[in-house]
Amino acid sequence: MESLLNEILMQCASYKQQGAVASYIPELAKADPEQFGICVVEADGTIHTAGQWQSVFTMQSIIKPVILLAALMDSGEERVRQLVGMEATGKPFDAFNYSDQALAAGHINPMINTGAIALCTLIQGATYEEKFRRLLDLTRELAGNDRLQVEESVFQSEKATGSKNRALAYLLKAYGMISDRVEDIIDCYFKACSIGANCADLARIARGLACHDHSSLQPAHARYVNATLMTCGMYDGSGEFALNVGIPAKSGVGGGIMGVVPGRMGIGVYSPALDKKGNSVAGIKAMELLSQRLNLSIF
Numbered sequence: 001m002e003s004l005l006n007e008i009l010m011q012c013a014s015y016k017q018q019g020a021v022a023s024y025i026p027e028l029a030k031a032d033p034e035q036f037g038i039c040v041v042e043a044d045g046t047i048h049t050a051g052q053w054q055s056v057f058t059m060q061s062i063i064k065p066v067i068l069l070a071a072l073m074d075s076g077e078e079r080v081r082q083l084v085g086m087e088a089t090g091k092p093f094d095a096f097n098y099s100d101q102a103l104a105a106g107h108i109n110p111m112i113n114t115g116a117i118a119l120c121t122l123i124q125g126a127t128y129e130e131k132f133r134r135l136l137d138l139t140r141e142l143a144g145n146d147r148l149q150v151e152e153s154v155f156q157s158e159k160a161t162g163s164k165n166r167a168l169a170y171l172l173k174a175y176g177m178i179s180d181r182v183e184d185i186i187d188c189y190f191k192a193c194s195i196g197a198n199c200a201d202l203a204r205i206a207r208g209l210a211c212h213d214h215s216s217l218q219p220a221h222a223r224y225v226n227a228t229l230m231t232c233g234m235y236d237g238s239g240e241f242a243l244n245v246g247i248p249a250k251s252g253v254g255g256g257i258m259g260v261v262p263g264r265m266g267i268g269v270y271s272p273a274l275d276k277k278g279n280s281v282a283g284i285k286a287m288e289l290l291s292q293r294l295n296l297s298i299f
């Protein structure tokens with residue numbers, strides 16, 4: 001497996017030049033576009049790595065499946081379904097244009113910003129600090145890594161520039177979908193996006209979702225999360241990804257991609273140069289090749 005992973009990184013290396021690191025969160029612009037790493041954790045826990053798999057990057061949207069999971073665990077499926085739907089949006093992750101649709105639960109997917117911001121309200125905790133702590137603890141448990149923490153500089157950078165997310169949260173409030181203080185909710189969301197992780201952390205979280213055997217994970221919740229990843233995990237590139245790779249996955253603008261291969265393995269990839277939709281260009285290529293070589297598509 002290691003030689004296959006090394007071969008894949010070599011074959012996909014040229015794709016790093018085809019993307020650009022995210023700059024709308026200023027701190028993310030400091031990422032080194034040459035970084036490229038991958039990790040596979042098999043069902044039995046065997047770990048395989050290649051490249052810069054130990055590099056730490058912020059999870060960004062890859063925390064969204066964990067937010068969904070926490071909301072399911074803490075508030076139950078019924079309340080989650082009252083707040084967010086399941087359908088693919090076909091829109092960018094921070095889409096603002098709800099003009100031809102009422103802002104209603106059925107039109108909000110938990111893998112785009114509006115849905116994830118709304119779901120922060122359903123995490124257990126008397127304050128948003130407590131809710132964030134609960135989310136961080138769950139992420140650490142799933143990743144099997146107690147050292148996961150917020151990258152403070154990225155958090156401050158997004159907090160200082162995140163007007164669009166703030167506006168999305170106010171939109172939710174205007175439509176009566178959330179009632180708490182927007183600044184508290186949004187701080188929890190920004191902190192969640194700023195949790196630092198490496199490829200092995202992502203692969204371990206994904207392995208739990210793939211195998212349904214993690215003590216903190218109910219199989220029904222894992223199925224819920226995985227199905228949602230399939231519809232919208234790769235933003236408005238999810239259909240293409242389903243065709244070319246064929247596994248539930250989640251990307252983040254930090255350059256990570258987490259792939260869930262049901263019953264078989266979890267995958268973490270990192271390469272920070274992104275395409276226009278916000279997905280890692282070389283990361284997607286690596287996933288495509290891995291899927292072809294190991295016959296991973298669930299279709």
Ligand code: GLU
Pocket residue numbers: 059060061062093094113158165190193251252253254278
């Ligand atoms: N923190 C980022 C934002 O909300 C996450 C976006 C992403 O990774 O897609 O803009």
